[in-house]
Amino acid sequence: MNILILGGDGYLGWPTAMRLSSLGHDVLAVDNYLRRRICRETSSEPLYEVPDLAERAELWQSISGRRVKVSIGDLSDWAYVEQIFTAFRPDAVVHYAEQPSAPYSMMDREAAALTLQNNLGSTFNLIHAVRQFAPECHIVKLGTMGEYGTPNIDIEEGWLDVEHKGRKQRFLYPRQAGSLYHTTKVMDTDLLWFYVRAWGIRVTDLMQGPVYGVETSESAGDLRLYPFLNYDEIFGTVINRFIVQAVAGHPLTVFGKGGQTRGFLNIKDTMNCICLAIETPPEPGELRIFNQFTETFSVRQLAAIVERVGQSLGLNVRTESVANPRVEAEEHYYSPAHTGLVELGLKPHPLTDDVVAGMIRTVQRFQDRIDPSKFLRGVQWR
């Protein structure tokens, strides 16, 4: 298949490019380096330097013999999108091309405006490009579990059957997100759902939880192929950040009570989920939604796991509660369904002590590059 990866330079984009390429697909990875630019501007550089996309593609080719095509450009620019779609008619598009940081989206008006314009602009142009140049193309869109928020009822997989005053209706599961970033993802889903109904395009929306880890089958053993590992408050996801804090001898920083519960997954499972979605496209006119995570943990539980494993490796790890800068429930009901991808064949990689220990050992190789001033940045939601 011809597979286009939007945001191909990213934490998940690059590993996805290698995976799909290793499976024999013709892969074009597109990126505008927005995340690199924002990381630099906010002093949120990742733990180690990551070669640019063209360099990584060359490296990957020299190692695997497989070629990932690369194009650098901005998907919110229609002329560029048109050029990409006419030169490379995709059978599937994996859409990661969004500003992915919730704290960044809450920093100030400019950051919020960039998030709104970039995320909706890229999704909008993608939809119109598929309609115009590749109407059969399967859009695999990365959503987020954060779209659902923390309702007091079970979170179903994308849809909710409502019985009300004796009548029934199936709705998109109602969404109310906790950051502007997450709200742009809700709006992405609104946009896709409208055009699925109006135009009969085919879309898989993957409601993904926070991802941890950096190693996938393709990068194994070669650090130069690893994706970004951010450990700061702005771009670092919680498990990755805790691991780095543990290695640095810095307290694991839990926001408030730490009862915030989310669904998590190993980056290896993200790769498998994407492949499963691509192998089984939905019908035209279908918006297929999967909740993409493998286990739920509270932030407190995650801290306890990292503390325990870190201590077993001789690290001096402790946990500290800091004032919560976010507007969120610190204790809440959380019961999200996640059977769809397992039914397609997903074999989850759980967060075992071995996995945590492996992540700690990876981070230890870069121990002297850790900058503890990055851990807490004081971005306030209010």
Place this chain on the structure above:
Amino acid sequence: MNILILGGDGYLGWPTAMRLSSLGHDVLAVDNYLRRRICRETSSEPLYEVPDLAERAELWQSISGRRVKVSIGDLSDWAYVEQIFTAFRPDAVVHYAEQPSAPYSMMDREAAALTLQNNLGSTFNLIHAVRQFAPECHIVKLGTMGEYGTPNIDIEEGWLDVEHKGRKQRFLYPRQAGSLYHTTKVMDTDLLWFYVRAWGIRVTDLMQGPVYGVETSESAGDLRLYPFLNYDEIFGTVINRFIVQAVAGHPLTVFGKGGQTRGFLNIKDTMNCICLAIETPPEPGELRIFNQFTETFSVRQLAAIVERVGQSLGLNVRTESVANPRVEAEEHYYSPAHTGLVELGLKPHPLTDDVVAGMIRTVQRFQDRIDPSKFLRGVQWR
């Protein structure tokens, strides 16, 4: 109160400016003339010429002795928004500054992109301006009943209490709109709801149905103060269009079976709803939602009313079904609640035969300006 009207040149914006001014408020009407530009570009000019905003404000002052301040500028430009908010600290903002045509939003990619960027951009800048310059300000946002679509259960007033697997949650009523324009209004609501929760701003979201009529208490008798009357497929709402078709001796054009049912209201009721909302602001941190319409009719019923009244006035009126260019249910359940504004004191003006006859007589004064080629424009949803 200092009241800012965004989109003050529009079909509802200008009558609102006069009404609030006549009540003694200090009113600033802002517009970028986007609607005038689009009407010209799509050959959808209204039935009669409407003086520009500055001219109308002068006229209104000479008649009423009241001054409506006017500023021409683009609310998706932050520098302009900042200037407006620092010069005129509003106690309330009425936000009409959106591209309001569903067919226009479906014409082509450029029109869709303009709709998305303008509508979300203006709402986003408004939210950030209120936060930064007028945090107590009450945002009165015009939404649309079209956000709800046509679910098979009762449409409640903004919120839905869901019982699911023995647990309960109140959600924003799930929305799934039938055009890109209506989808941008869903996204507006997403955006406002997020910032209401995060920042404690106060918002009234008025889910309005299609409005009919042009005369309000302030304009009565003076045609120069009437707002735009569009009768074309792109900007004309259904009742206004049927009236003009009746006067022109053109068949009333019903899309498909005509069972599409919506909630409608007289422009006089829109004025009263806006005033009621402004007089009773919600608390900080509250998103208050009203369904703003007074009666429901199917398109078929509306055609029958206009046909009957037109014939009683000696017009040769008939109805014709045309192929439906939209993707929508032509027969469906429709039972929307609308008690909130009545509880605040709204006294509805129903669509009586006298009201229809009055609209027909107004249109007859401009009979020789009707251009029948505007009625059907062939904008296809698919």
